[in-house]
């Protein structure tokens with residue numbers, strides 16, 4: 040379990056990135072931090088693996104304040120996937136995936152063997168293993184990034200806009216892949232995005248951030264749709280714009296669901 | 310040509326001597342520039358200071374440096390050590406800025422990614438920053454190689470033997486062929502060392518050989534070379 044208790048962050052230049060944040064993240068669930076640019080999502084995420092230290096409050100993992108844990112050791116036990124994959128350009132695909140196990144003392148041979156299995160897990164051909172990241176497509180790089188995040192079999196996987204830099208089709212593929220993986224592996228995933236649709240698709244819990252690093256609402260997708268906490272949330276999730284309001288109409292005796300633009304979204308199951 | 314054939318041994322020997330002067334100086338220049346360049350890259354306040362000192366050192370006339378070093382180092386004026394130290398000073402002066410640029414060229418994203426993976430600060434330096442700075446460091450090293458090999462000839466004026474001795478001797482005795490031989494041999498030596506550096510680079514920086522990897526690092530190296538050339 041990950042817990043944020045009254046967490047704030049003011050950067051040395053005076054910017055308040057996060058203010059008074061309380062979140063509880065249950066194990067084996069996916070929590071999505073969503074909000075517009077500059078709302079403190081990355082800052083919040085990086086407090087979990089101590090790439091950023093809070094200036095107020097505490098972050099706890101299974102009851103232990105992370106501030107008391109050696110940051111290097113902490114990070115080696117937490118998977119991290121970044122936007123644009125963050126792969127090391129001078130390492131081959133297989134060595135990128137094997138990086139953290141090798142850092143923690145696993146033999147190179149063993150780490151590589153495991154890395155090859157992980158390529159299967161994320162749906163990559165093993166023939167890509169000896170290529171360098173620059174020889175891969177954006178979507179492939181992103182998959183390698185996910186494989187690398189899983190390499191030490193971490194309980195916690197942090198993902199910062201991991202699919203932000205790929206085209207919509209690949210993005211949708213990667214989202215489905217992540218859902219499948221999460222179904223199998225049951226990690227505690229903290230996922231950052233500014234795409235509300237992605238948040239609804241992936242999140243068990245959704246944390247909506249607003250400017251100044253405050254939480255507007257933290258709840259399940261259904262709860263957020265049913266009862267947006269305020270006008271900001273309602274606007275952000277598109278409820279107000281009618282984007283998400285569906286209507287029923289009768290066509291040839293069957294009940295068809297149409298969306299706000301009048302396009303059919305499906306049929307109502309009997 | 311006849312002069313060359315009858316003096317081949319001597320030219321060969323001077324070439325080796327020249328090599329023994331320049332190679333240590335080139336290696337030392339690289340070794341000293343890396344921590345200095347890294348410091349300039351890492352601590353913004355130190356950059357101006359370090360780069361200004363480098364520029365000042367480079368502005369010292371070479372003969373003046375050769376004759377003013379012995380009292381400071383304890384080596385004799387005609388000691389090869391004296392020359393190696395002087396060449397290293399010039400090498401560092403040329404290389405520091407490129408080394409700083411080399412570390413700048415490592416993207417913030419990659420450095421953050423390495424931190425997130427759990428690299429310690431030193432592990433990140435040796436495992437990520439230094440290798441990724443490699444292509445730009447190499448471009449700077451090539452400039453240092455050529456300038457060091459050429460500058461080493463000046464040692465002949467103060468009596469440290471090198472290929473430069475062929476200039477001074479040829480000039481004093483009025484032997485054109487000897488002077489020409491000296492020039493050609495110096496250029497050849499520089500080209501050979503440059504080739505060695507490039508081959509070592511291909512061996513040690515294999516990712517730059519992929520088409521897109523090469524393009525990226527070539528662009529960075531080119532920008533740097535242009536700046537170095539502009540500064541010189």
Ligand SMILES: Nc1ncnc2c1ncn2[C@@H]1O[C@H](COP(=O)(O)OP(=O)(O)OP(=O)(O)O)[C@@H](O)[C@H]1O
Pocket residue numbers: 050051052054055056074075076077078079080081082083233
């Ligand atoms: N190292 C830093 N120093 C100073 N200010 C920072 C630093 N990092 C982030 N900030 C500021 O803190 C605020 C929150 O930044 P953060 O990166 O957490 O936002 P974000 O929600 O991840 O945005 P995005 O969607 O653009 O990635 C921003 O105003 C940003 O400018």
Ligand SMILES: [Mg+2]
Pocket residue numbers: 080081082199
């Ligand atoms: Mg961010």
